[in-house]
Amino acid sequence: MKKKLTIWMFVCLFHVVSSITYAQANNAIQWISFEQLHDSLKVHPKKVFIDFYADWCAPCLKMDEIAFKDPKVIQKLNNDYYAVKMNVETTDTIVFGQQSFINKRANKRNPVHEIPLLLASRKDAPFTLPAMVLMDSKFNAQARYFQYLDAEQLLAILEKMP
Numbered sequence: 001m002k003k004k005l006t007i008w009m010f011v012c013l014f015h016v017v018s019s020i021t022y023a024q025a026n027n028a029i030q031w032i033s034f035e036q037l038h039d040s041l042k043v044h045p046k047k048v049f050i051d052f053y054a055d056w057c058a059p060c061l062k063m064d065e066i067a068f069k070d071p072k073v074i075q076k077l078n079n080d081y082y083a084v085k086m087n088v089e090t091t092d093t094i095v096f097g098q099q100s101f102i103n104k105r106a107n108k109r110n111p112v113h114e115i116p117l118l119l120a121s122r123k124d125a126p127f128t129l130p131a132m133v134l135m136d137s138k139f140n141a142q143a144r145y146f147q148y149l150d151a152e153q154l155l156a157i158l159e160k161m162p
Contacts, residue, residue: 027071027074028069028074029068029073029074029077029078029083029085030077030078030083031083031084031085032082032083032084033084033094034084034086034094034095034096034115035094035095035096037082037084037096038096038097040082041082041137041139045137045138046080046081046082046137047080047081047082047134047135047136047137047161048081048082048083048084048133048134048135048136048137048139049077049081049082049083049084049132049133049134049135049158050083050084050085050086050119050120050132050133050134050135051063051068051083051084051085051086051130051131051132052086052088052116052119052120052129052130052131052132052133053085053086053087053088053129053130054087054088054089054129055087055089057129057130059129059130059147059148060129060130062148063130063148063149063154066150066151067149067150067151067153067154070151070154070155072151072155073151073154073155073158076155076158076159077158080158081158086113086115086116088112088113088116088127088129088131089103089111089112089113090103090113091103091106091111094113094115096115101113101114101115101118102114112127116131119133119141120132120133120144120146122144122146128146129146130145130146130147130148130149131144131145131146132144132145132146132149134157134158134161136162142161142162143157143161145157
């Protein structure tokens with residue numbers, strides 16, 4: 001009887017720990033790097049959501065607290081997209097595919113890295129934050145947004161993507 005009780009307690013404890021771990025894993029967006037994205041797209045093509053931000057950007061921080069913590073947004077991004085989050089002021093060299101990208105303006109005012117300038121630039125308009133790029137599974141840009149989006153607005157955009 002003691003042995004059955006011990007086994008039953010072990011099974012219950014395992015179930016509780018597994019549930020907590022699963023819940024924690026699904027309570028946050030599973031952000032990946034550009035390096036991870038390249039490999040992931042080769043193995044399992046999927047749509048891509050890229051969030052460009054800076055530590056000083058108030059709308060970016062607000063999106064982190066509101067839109068990116070919404071359970072529906074988290075579920076949609078984790079299930080249907082590879083989500084990449086990049087600080088535009090990073091001085092890291094980023095290798096994507098066969099190319100290396102750097103921040104050529106690292107020691108200047110407004111040091112925006114090459115990647116956001118390539119992916120989120122607009123003709124006849126300066127680069128602004130927040131900047132989000134949605135891409136198809138072949139890494140072709142489908143839409144770009146340069147504004148604060150609340151959870152409802154972001155979810156509508158994510159669900160609209162083919």
